Amino acid sequence: MPDRERRWNGWGFADESAPVPESARTWLSKRLGAGDRLSAVPERDVRIPPARPVPDLPATTLSDPSSRLRHACGLGFPDVVRLRTGALEAFPDAVCFPENTRQVVAVLQSAAAAEVALVLRGGGTSVVGGITVRPGPRPTVVLTLDRLRGLASLDSVSLLATFRAGTLGPEVEGALAPCGLRLGHEPQSFEFSSVGGWVATRSAGQRSTGIGKIDDLVAGLEVATPGGVWRLPAQPASAAGPELRRLVIGSEGCLGVITEVTLRVRPLPECRDGVAVLVPGWSAGMEVCRALLQRGPVPEVVRLSDPDETSFGIALTELPRLASSVRNAIFGLRRFRHGCLLLLEWAGSLQKVTLARQTAAKVWRDSGGLALGRTGWQRWLDERFRHPYVRDALLSAGWGVDTLETATRWSALAALHNAVREAMTVAAQKAGFRTAVLCHLSHAYRDGASLYFTFLWPLRCGDEIGQWQAVKDAASEAIISNGGTITHHHGVGTMHAPYLEREVGEQGIAALAAVTRALDPQGFLNPGVLLLQTPEPGPRTPGGREE
Numbered sequence: 001m002p003d004r005e006r007r008w009n010g011w012g013f014a015d016e017s018a019p020v021p022e023s024a025r026t027w028l029s030k031r032l033g034a035g036d037r038l039s040a041v042p043e044r045d046v047r048i049p050p051a052r053p054v055p056d057l058p059a060t061t062l063s064d065p066s067s068r069l070r071h072a073c074g075l076g077f078p079d080v081v082r083l084r085t086g087a088l089e090a091f092p093d094a095v096c097f098p099e100n101t102r103q104v105v106a107v108l109q110s111a112a113a114a115e116v117a118l119v120l121r122g123g124g125t126s127v128v129g130g131i132t133v134r135p136g137p138r139p140t141v142v143l144t145l146d147r148l149r150g151l152a153s154l155d156s157v158s159l160l161a162t163f164r165a166g167t168l169g170p171e172v173e174g175a176l177a178p179c180g181l182r183l184g185h186e187p188q189s190f191e192f193s194s195v196g197g198w199v200a201t202r203s204a205g206q207r208s209t210g211i212g213k214i215d216d217l218v219a220g221l222e223v224a225t226p227g228g229v230w231r232l233p234a235q236p237a238s239a240a241g242p243e244l245r246r247l248v249i250g251s252e253g254c255l256g257v258i259t260e261v262t263l264r265v266r267p268l269p270e271c272r273d274g275v276a277v278l279v280p281g282w283s284a285g286m287e288v289c290r291a292l293l294q295r296g297p298v299p300e301v302v303r304l305s306d307p308d309e310t311s312f313g314i315a316l317t318e319l320p321r322l323a324s325s326v327r328n329a330i331f332g333l334r335r336f337r338h339g340c341l342l343l344l345e346w347a348g349s350l351q352k353v354t355l356a357r358q359t360a361a362k363v364w365r366d367s368g369g370l371a372l373g374r375t376g377w378q379r380w381l382d383e384r385f386r387h388p389y390v391r392d393a394l395l396s397a398g399w400g401v402d403t404l405e406t407a408t409r410w411s412a413l414a415a416l417h418n419a420v421r422e423a424m425t426v427a428a429q430k431a432g433f434r435t436a437v438l439c440h441l442s443h444a445y446r447d448g449a450s451l452y453f454t455f456l457w458p459l460r461c462g463d464e465i466g467q468w469q470a471v472k473d474a475a476s477e478a479i480i481s482n483g484g485t486i487t488h489h490h491g492v493g494t495m496h497a498p499y500l501e502r503e504v505g506e507q508g509i510a511a512l513a514a515v516t517r518a519l520d521p522q523g524f525l526n527p528g529v530l531l532l533q534t535p536e537p538g539p540r541t542p543g544g545r546e547e
């Protein structure tokens with residue numbers, strides 16, 4: 001079967017879309033007013049300048065306009081606006097498709113010698129500017145991992161599976177399922193993001209509460225560097241110096257190209273069960289989540305929407321008349337005036353799941369929660385990978401939408417939630433428009449949790465990115481000033497690089513710069529990503545490079 005075509009100027013498959021339901025349009029019109037519709041220019045109207053010459057690279061290399069356009073950026077809000085308006089700031093001069101680790105090393109060495117900037121690209125779903133080609137004096141080549149795909153080896157005794165870095169989410173699970181195994185790492189971008197991208201960005205899947213972040217799933221790594229191949233084999237545990245695998249996890253392409261990853265996998269669960277619960281408010285909901293994480297049994301999925309996200313979620317869900325009346329009656333109860341929707345899911349043996357559900361039920365009942373049954377959870381499960389299509393539909397309907405995320409300890413979570421919402425709302429007001437800020441708590445831990453914000457606003461034609469920037473800057477500032485991490489799972493990219501030093505300190509930046517300089521002395525890998533300034537060139541590395 002031929003590969004389904006991907007949309008070049010937005011999310012997902014070209015032949016798939018999701019409309020904005022009428023009830024959601026009404027909700028948005030009331031809260032925000034109408035905005036200017038952002039239509040999408042046809043591909044033929046995008047002006048692509050001629051490619052600058054690049055040296056011969058030892059792998060298939062394309063420089064036709066269509067390939068250059070499709071590899072020019074990721075899927076952050078500014079990327080999508082620029083794609084839709086055809087106003088990209090820069091295009092790669094070529095796109096290179098190595099097919100194995102040997103070719104990747106050879107490409108790195110040729111590119112370094114020719115002083116070409118390389119942008120490393122996995123599935124292309126970065127939302128933080130991690131793969132957006134930027135204007136610069138050096139020709140830029142995108143090195144894509146698209147042809148390094150598939151399961152390289154499986155050690156089913158040790159429950160370790162080694163995948164090539166370009167393998168996409170469905171291919172990972174598709175290779176494991178016939179062996180009765182799964183990885184369980186399911187970011188919302190699952191269908192299009194890659195193993196190497198997950199590791200490079202320290203991604204979190206929607207089941208991370210039970211499964212762990214990708215950080216916890218990586219057992220071993222192979223990294224191609226300009227100086228040769230760096231192997232960090234799988235070990236169950238080790239005391240051989242600092243944990244260097246952890247240095248590569250989250251390195252966002254600045255230390256080399258991750259070519260293979262050995263991942264900890266687990267048996268497919270015998271049983272899965274979930275529930276939607278209505279809790280009386282955000283504080284009560286957070287207490288339920290904390291109790292579940294600290295006392296156990298820990299669910300695989302925990303997702304608590306704040307009152308505004310709960311309200312918008314209802315507007316997005318069109319129900320038959322009877323079901324809708326029942327829902328309205330429940331939400332109309334005084335106790336649930338600021339009601340919050342909590343989704344929980346458990347996986348494992350029937351006995352384990354039954355016990356976990358019973359234990360959790362006691363916790364939510366003690367907090368005044370009401371179980372709404374399995375339907376809400378099942379709907380989320382069925383539709384969760386379709387939600388990103390709604391973003392494109394919202395832009396066409398006149399509303400901007402973006403998301404951002406952070407994490408902090410339980411004791412600081414409520415204050416961070418307030419501070420970020422307030423900062424975003426005020427920033428939009430100052431800039432002369434209204435915004436709706438929605439939030440959910442997910443990716444929960446014993447000591448804290450992630451907050452995932454969605455913000456929506458009426459678009460002003462020609463100023464879409466300016467509007468977004470005003471709110472995004474205010475949110476980033478509020479996160480850092482209130483002790484949150486600048487990113488829980490999207491990564492640093494270029495967008496969060498200005499805030500990194502305030503989180504990791506001057507010493508942290510110096511250490512990162514030194515490691516980058518050691519592995520990429522010429523600073524040609526992903527310049528501007530992770531570190532604001534590419535470290536000064538140092539002495540050249542041994543192994544294939546001049547001294």
Ligand SMILES: Cc1cc2nc3c(=O)[nH]c(=O)nc-3n(C[C@H](O)[C@H](O)[C@H](O)COP(=O)(O)OP(=O)(O)OC[C@H]3O[C@@H](n4cnc5c(N)ncnc54)[C@H](O)[C@@H]3O)c2cc1C
Binds near residue numbers: 126256388
């Ligand atoms: C709609 C949507 C939903 C999302 N949902 C989630 C979510 O639930 N959880 C989450 O964590 N993230 C999410 N993201 C963000 C994104 O999907 C993740 O950051 C993902 O891990 C990126 O993987 P990728 O393969 O697409 O990498 P890319 O976007 O291609 O690259 C991301 C970064 O990693 C580097 N990189 C990629 N591959 C390699 C490699 N092999 N070696 C070295 N460096 C490499 C790139 O240079 C870049 O800096 C979402 C994004 C979108 C658009």
